[in-house]
Amino acid sequence: MARNGVSLDDKFDLRKERVFLSGTQAVVRLALTQKERDRRAGLNTAGFISGYRGSPLGGLDQQLWRAKKVLDPNDIVFQPGLNEDLAATSVWGSQQAEIRGEGRYDGVFGIWYGKGPGVDRTGDVFRHANFDGSSKHGGVVALMGDDHTCESSTTAHQSEFAFVDAMMPILNPAGLQEILDYGLVGWSLSRFAGLWVGLKCIKDTIESTAVADGSVDRVRLVLPEIAMPPGGLNIRTRHALEKEELLHRWKKPAALAFIRENRLNRIVMAGGRRPRLGIASLGKSWLDTLEALDLLDIDEKRAANLGLRLFKVAAPWPLEPEGVNRFAEGLETILVVEEKRALVETQIKEQLYGRADAAMIVGKKDEENRVLLPAWGALDATEIAVVIARRILAYADDAEIAARLQQLEHAAAVFKTATDVAVRVPHFCSGCPHNSSTVVPEGSRAYAGIGCHYMVQWMERGTEGFTQMGGEGANWIGEAPFSTRGHVFQNLGDGTYNHSGSLAIRAAAAAGVNITYKILYNDAVAMTGGQPNEGSLSVDLMARQVAAEGAKRIALVSDDPHKFPRATAWPAGMTIHHRSALAEVQEQLRDVQGLSVLIYDQTCAAEKRRRRKRGLMPDPDKRVVINHLVCEGCGDCGVKSNCVSVQPLETKFGRKRRIDQSSCNKDFSCLEGFCPSFVTVHGAKLKEGVAVSPGKLPSIPEPAIAPLDRTRAILITGVGGTGVVTIGAVLGMAAHLDGYGVGLIDMAGLAQKGGAVATHMKIAPRPEDIHSIRIAAEEADTVLACDMVVAGSRKALASIRPGESQVFANLHETYPGDFTRNADFSLPTRRLKRAIEERAGAGRAHFVEAQLLASALLGDAIAANMFTVGYAWQQGGVPISRASILEAIRLNGVEREMNEAAFEWGRLAAHDLAAVERAAGVATEPTRAPTLSEVVARRVEFLSxxxxxAYAERYKARVERIAALERALAPGETALAAAVAHSLFKLMAIKDEYEVARLYTDGAFERQL
Structure with a gap:
């Protein structure tokens, strides 16, 4: 039993009411809750869930699979769809059993899920299914996963209008709690009105983690008494025109009656005796609006004095008019705060049109037709607060609001004018098959598509342009007749092929265009978490399918071509090659007239890593090590492998290369550089850390942590794939264990591929004290900069409140993918450090070599993040108890001992850095740049x-001669002589076979190992 009776199983235990869970876990609990509510109501119902993964709903299927042991006993079936529209058709079918009297249950409640583009492609199903309707004791809730800021999508989405077009009522939850609440409302509404109901899901809700009230009976609903048509409103067989009439004449009014009866749209602040300004908002924007009022120091009492009325919209379509009329009564101005295109604003205008006392209604634009709240991007609390303050000051002379406005305008200006000191661009994982598979022959051109290979567009590999998922290559059908180019390559992932891409291949074959599809079979849907492809897709099945579609030539390229059984049923004429023959095979395929297909077979590197950790895949007993004395620093290994585990190593002889053993996924493509500095080591283990058990550390005084009296904001920045998200989850659970309210959002996008990650975290005395979880400009109390590059981004820097925020930064330089293409690439570490120090203010930024110390102490670079947490906690930067942090680490269960030790060593580093350095056997003070004479002396020793x-003296004499000339012409300067010292040394110390042999036998390499 965990501390305070908390365990990780609470999220799906309906006996536990106060639970800490993520948005996708809330969907699982939602289904369990509906089953229990039906049971208590005397109904024997079942559940059916289907959809297709995609951000921000990318992890929902994983949560449903993990919850199978609790879903099965509750008759809840999860059947992932091959694609979104077929999944929606399956959910439609779940409502049909009782029509024919063949149902085994009283009804089946359904959930469909899909991201914005999936909503678009499913429009025909939504229209048909909603025309048919839902069953009396079933109902359907459709989760629309919208990516408003295009963080992990090819377009920004706003799916409400697709649902409006299908005449599906919409609910827009503000926060994770309302996913639980509105999901139950959605099923009740769906059953009552015989309609499918849309539930808006964006990153800030469905990908957040928070403390919620999971009480089964929390939501109490009333069914209105209204006139019903013969046969009622639920699903049954009818003529299409009957369905249309029923939808407009009966079902939509029924939905409005349900919304009105249950006061789903409600006045939250009345506005006092003389309300003048009304603010209507919904969903994420509602939380942003509450945060904006906090920034203006406006509570309910102050709002009443200012004549400010607030209207919370739960159901934006159809917008119930009686609630709008109550809200609008007596107001002079109505401000509608909603993201993207106006949906609520236009309906309010329509409903109030023609009234003599109608208020001025503004939102997307003001009364002068100027942009007020943009319809593009995303809104934030600061932006909204500025608009509200200006509206209040238009009718009230309030010095406090005026002062707050000035501060907020300054913060907004800082954010608007801020620039990134450096940018961490996402890249393929170490050992990713895309590192090799996306190369095209010189002179050829390729298209990208949906999937990880989308990132190849910024890697200078002759690839540009993409289509929607499933359209890959079909654009060439239209371009080819009008282009001087005779052939293109088209990248296609196996997940997309399975989803819909096979139809594009059929279309290309039918059109007769010259195109080579490069299909990567990597055995997992890598971009959304490594899920398996639906069905039994295999390399040989795919090969037979494309052959049947009319491919003129098929080639299989694999990292292990001998793994396929001899009896495999390959299509006639197909050839099999090792991946080293990729260039030759592509040159052959581009000369084929018509459709050709190259299948590249290699398991996803991230999935390999996961399987090896779980013992599901053998871990090669081999590692690659670079002898840095042999290495010339040319960077060819990085070019050949395109691998981010090939990192720079600054030595006394200049920049060389090293393999980051913590991130290496053992693809071994770096060996294709054919460089004598590369050595494969067999039968060896990575050196363990030198640390003693944290229990044996000297006693460290604990900082005084006062109980929370307000909401605290913590921003965590880092690199995708290094455990930053886990740090947020651990701290979130720890805050929950302390009895606080907590909210988390992970801003990852494509960052699982080594890009920028930022976790926004807020902790408050009560869950309801947290409004918008996103940290606005100058709102962060603490920044845990696990990576300084991300901390130096404009958003992170703008979040720092000068003179008040505390920053705790890891000084380690983690090089991005740019280094694979530019051997001389360097990070602007000094500028990053200076920017953070200047923004935070004197004494507010604290820097530590977390990765250097954690690696030396614990043997794994992944420990650096928890080390940074301990470093910050000891200095009062994390307002959570030590006991709860350690308990959260235990509950997380991953590398428990290492993470506990890392936390404690980080604490000691804050208290006594010298003691930690002694234990680690390293010094973290910046090294002094060597003088010219030291550089020369070192090289003289080497050349001897x-x-x-004598040979060494020749070198020394030449350098000294140049140095003398430089002193004569430019006294005090040594840049020319230093360049000569480095370059002449490389020229004179040529690494022929004898020298390479010497460098491997003089003992230095053994010491390096």
């Missing part, structure tokens, strides 16, 4: 061993 003392 390389050949003899």
């Amino acid at each position: 061993a390389y050949q003899n003392a």
